[in-house]
Amino acid sequence: MADNTALTDERIPTVIADGVDIVYRINGTGSGRGSATAALNRILRPGQAQKAAGTRMVHAVKNVSFVAYKGEAVGLIGTNGSGKSTLLKAVAGLLPVERGKIYTDGQPSLLGVNAALMGDLTGERNVYLGGLAMGMTREQIKERYQEIVDFSGINEKGDFISLPMRTYSSGMGSRLRFSIAAAKDHDVLLIDEALATGDAKFQARSAQRIREMREHAGTVFLVSHSLAAIRDTCERTLWLERGELRMDGPTEDVLKEYEEFTGGKKKPAAAKPKPTAA
Ligand SMILES: Nc1ncnc2c1ncn2[C@@H]1O[C@H](COP(=O)(O)OP(=O)(O)OP(=O)(O)O)[C@@H](O)[C@H]1O
Numbered sequence: 001m002a003d004n005t006a007l008t009d010e011r012i013p014t015v016i017a018d019g020v021d022i023v024y025r026i027n028g029t030g031s032g033r034g035s036a037t038a039a040l041n042r043i044l045r046p047g048q049a050q051k052a053a054g055t056r057m058v059h060a061v062k063n064v065s066f067v068a069y070k071g072e073a074v075g076l077i078g079t080n081g082s083g084k085s086t087l088l089k090a091v092a093g094l095l096p097v098e099r100g101k102i103y104t105d106g107q108p109s110l111l112g113v114n115a116a117l118m119g120d121l122t123g124e125r126n127v128y129l130g131g132l133a134m135g136m137t138r139e140q141i142k143e144r145y146q147e148i149v150d151f152s153g154i155n156e157k158g159d160f161i162s163l164p165m166r167t168y169s170s171g172m173g174s175r176l177r178f179s180i181a182a183a184k185d186h187d188v189l190l191i192d193e194a195l196a197t198g199d200a201k202f203q204a205r206s207a208q209r210i211r212e213m214r215e216h217a218g219t220v221f222l223v224s225h226s227l228a229a230i231r232d233t234c235e236r237t238l239w240l241e242r243g244e245l246r247m248d249g250p251t252e253d254v255l256k257e258y259e260e261f262t263g264g265k266k267k268p269a270a271a272k273p274k275p276t277a278a
Pocket residue numbers: 024025026058060078079080081082083084085086087
């Protein structure tokens with residue numbers, strides 16, 4: 001019999017980012033930007049017109065490299081505008097890279113985009129729509145429908161699932177989106193802030209579901225400003241700052257540095273004198 005022990009111990013890479021740069025180009029930041037002549041110029045003389053129209057470039061992600069493995073939950077943190085969502089969109093294949101390469105094993109699903117839900121439809125219709133968008137069959141969705149609704153907790157306070165989704169609070173909307181996405185096992189699941197809007201009970205439930213998804217399938221990426229959600233869910237964290245990968249390591253180590261950087265957890269200050277009773 002063949003000895004597979006060496007193979008089972010091997011870590012399987014699911015996402016490889018190799019020296020990735022992502023640049024946004026914003027047209028029409030110069031003078032005459034709105035005119036038809038400027039638009040025609042842009043088509044006929046792209047090089048010249050780019051200058052005249054004042055095309056601005058935003059270098060959102062700079063030379064980022066990492067390897068994520070099967071069974072890992074990876075947190076992505078950084079201050080506002082540091083490039084987290086941009087990097088996630090590129091991993092999902094929704095944004096082109098300027099330089100470098102991103103390799104993925106399987107189809108990554110970006111939560112909230114794959115579940116392309118519609119505000120005018122009821123929650124129930126959206127469960128079907130989101131399920132179909134993720135490649136589930138009508139029968140599979142029917143089978144899991146009650147489980148999805150129960151997990152979302154949408155109906156805990158009344159029959160909300162039969163109301164249009166636009167009537168939901170932002171927390172209710174993101175709970176339903178997460179529940180739909182979580183109904184399927186994903187090769188690579190990318191979650192952008194989805195947990196931050198749910199209440200504490202839902203956050204605990206979704207953290208548990210992410211752990212299950214990691215066991216059953218591939219890799220989970222979680223972008224969040226909630227360091228508690230990152231701590232609960234991810235054992236490894238990437239810290240992006242101004243588009244650069246500043247740190248990649250065990251969550252506790254990275255969060256410690258990050259908290260010091262953002263001033264979230266300062267070193268204990270010298271004790272203030274207690275006010276004396278008058
Ligand atoms: N569609 C876009 N067009 C042009 N520039 C963009 C676009 N989206 C993002 N950017 C720029 O790219 C940079 C990174 O933005 P990104 O949304 O990836 O950051 P983030 O870390 O996810 O921020 P936040 O924590 O605030 O959500 C920012 O400077 C932002 O202005």
